[in-house]
Amino acid sequence: MLVFLRSLPDHLWMNLQGKEVFYMKNKKIIIVFALVFALLIVSAVTVYVFANSNDADNKYAKTITVLVVVEGRDTKTFTIGTDAEFLLDALNQIELVEGSESIYGFFITTVDGITANENKQEWWAVSKDGEQTLTGVSSTPIKDGDTFELTLSTY
Amino acid sequence: MSSLCQHTNKKGTQLRRMMLFSMLGAVLVIMQVALAGLANIELVSVLIIVYTCVFGWYAFIPTYVFVVIQLVLYGFNIWSYFYIYCWAVLIILALPLRHIKSPVLWAMVAGAFGLIFGALSAVTSLFIGGWSFAVAYWINGLLFDFVHCAANFVITLFLYKPLLLILEYGKEKLRI
Incomplete structure (x- = not known):
């Protein structure tokens, strides 16, 4: 590493040492941006605290966590406060899923805007604490603190 | 003769530029895939x-x-629209400041981008379920935006300088 650094042209080597480029020449711009950044953080924290205090006032009987897992994409987490008895009703509260009724119950086709591609043999698997549920989403009971995963899988 | 040399040089530069940009695009894909398991911790920004x-x-x-490789790898769905515009926002935000080489400034830019990432993706939600859904979606993901903000800030603070140095060195070597 040191050999690589020493082999750099002089001005780049100086950059690395902070002598030429990395000086605080534009202090004013940096200070203004720091203020904007601070304002953004304060606003976001205020919205978050306000939203959560509202949730507490609502006093739902249960709060569940739903993870949407798609390979290659960041896992998304949804926290749902609900009085619903079954998972589908809680998911419908935030319009997280779409699908159709079948003889086996509700069949999920789309989660969070992502539709399972039948041509690629994809489907949405529902699991609870890492284990696939034995019941359909419309008949899976929920209790406070449950964590469910909706995973785009292939068969 | 001199015009021919100039033409050849220009073509050579274009070819090197194309190769380098393709490689840099591939680096983004590799970094995105490598860190996909860690929610909101990424090197793409x-x-x-x-x-x-x-x-x-x-x-x-x-x-x-x-972005195109991502679409090829994972297919096109409603969230692909988000990928199409979100990184452009970062570039447009960074362009006027690009001559300021302060890691602290760039850590703040990356942090701010991490913080508004959820709001940017909520724009897509707007077309799925309207305003109420978009706002609920944004607020629901705020905690992850805070993580994204902090991670981006720290990562950029430490990696901006060495990455900039390597890329400037490569640019100089390749005469781009």
Whole structure:
């Protein structure tokens, strides 16, 4: 590493040492941006605290966590406060899923805007604490603190 | 003769530029895939910032190489629209500041981008379920935006300088 650094042209080597480029020449711009950044953080924290205090006032009987897992994409987490008895009703509260009724119950086709591609043999698997549920989403009971995963899988 | 040399040089530069930008796009894909398991901890933001600082408007090329590869890899769905515009926002935000080489400034830019990432993706939600859904979606993901903000800030603070140096060195060596 040191050999690589020493082999750099002089001005780049100086950059690395902070002598030429990395000086605080534009202090004013940096200070203004720091203020904007601070304002953004304060606003976001205020919205978050306000939203959560509202949730507490609502006093739902249960709060569940739903993870949407798609390979290659960041896992998304949804926290749902609900009085619903079954998972589908809680998911419908935030319009997280779409699908159709079948003889086996509700069949999920789309989660969070992502539709399972039948041509690629994809489907949405529902699991609870890492284990696939034995019941359909419309008949899976929920209790406070449950964590469910909706995973785009292939068969 | 001199005009022929100039023409050959120009073509050579274009070829080297194309190769480098394709490679930089591939680096974005590799970094995205490698860190996909860690929610909201990513190197794509700092890389795009450094690309913008070094190549200016040309940063759009590796970024959209990355976006196209993502679409090929994972298919096109409603969230693909988000990927199409979100990185462009970062480049446009970074372009006017690109001559300021302060890691602290760029850490703040990356942090701010991490913080508004959920709001940017909520724009897509707007078309799925309207305003109420978009706002609920944004608020629901705020905690992850805070993580994204902090991670981007720390990663950029430490990696901006070495990455910038490597890329400027490569740019100089390749005469781009």
